[in-house]
Amino acid sequence: MYYTIYDSPLGEIAITASEQGLTALAFQQGASPIAFNENDEEMPDKFADVVTQLNEYFNGQRTSFELTLAPQGTPFQKKVWQALCQIPCGKTVSYGWIAKKIGNEKAVRAVGTANGANPIALIVPCHRVIGSNQKLTGYAGGLALKAKLLMHEGADFKV
Structure with a gap:
């Protein structure tokens, strides 16, 4: 699992991904912050596209995201x-x-x-x-x- 922390205008956002795509994104000050373990690897370079799109969103230049998603669920x-x-x-x-x-x-x-x-x-x-x-x-x-x-x-x- 890879992760990075993005400093948004609304607070820190933790982002995780696997080889298949984005697996999680959470505002860290909320009720469900992402906790990392020693097996997780911080790799900001893997998230360049995500960070670019988040910057565009917060700057009012993007209204939808075009990212590969891989959430785990039913x-x-x-x-x-x-x-x-x-x-x-x-x-x-x-x-x-x-x-x-x-x-x-x-x-x-x-x-x-x-x-x-x-x-x-x-x-x-x-x-x-x-x-x-x-x-x-x-x-x-x-x-x-x-x-x-x-x-x-x-x-x-x-x-």
């Missing part, structure tokens, strides 16, 4: 994460929207759980999922960070 989780990648920058959707998108309207709670288990925050934009009442719901990085990301993208939501 087939259901991966289906939800693929649906998340279809939410345009600056837009928000509900958990019900995601459930309909994956063809399982009754799976709203399971969608919420899969959304919360998304290992590649920001790039797989789980922050764009809010309550059906337009209010913010949980986010591993915290609701304040979620609000900052949505404001950065110009999304409409209620606090």
Whole structure:
């Protein structure tokens, strides 16, 4: 496993990858920071494309990411994460929207759980999922960070 730390305008972001692609991205000040072990290898050079695209995103020059992703999860989780990648920058959707998108309207709670288990925050934009009442719901990085990301993208939501 390879990793690097990216210093974003919203705090440190840890990024990990395998030979297959990006495996995780997490804001380190959030509820789910990435912990590294002695077998992990710090290799900033492997993440040049990721860092470039993150810089472009935070500078307002990029609205979607073009990276090879390799998240670990169940087939259901991966289906939800693929649906998340279809939410345009600056837009928000509900958990019900995601459930309909994956063809399982009754799976709203399971969608919420899969959304919360998304290992590649920001790039797989789980922050764009809010309550059906337009209010913010949980986010591993915290609701304040979620609000900052949505404001950065110009999304409409209620606090």
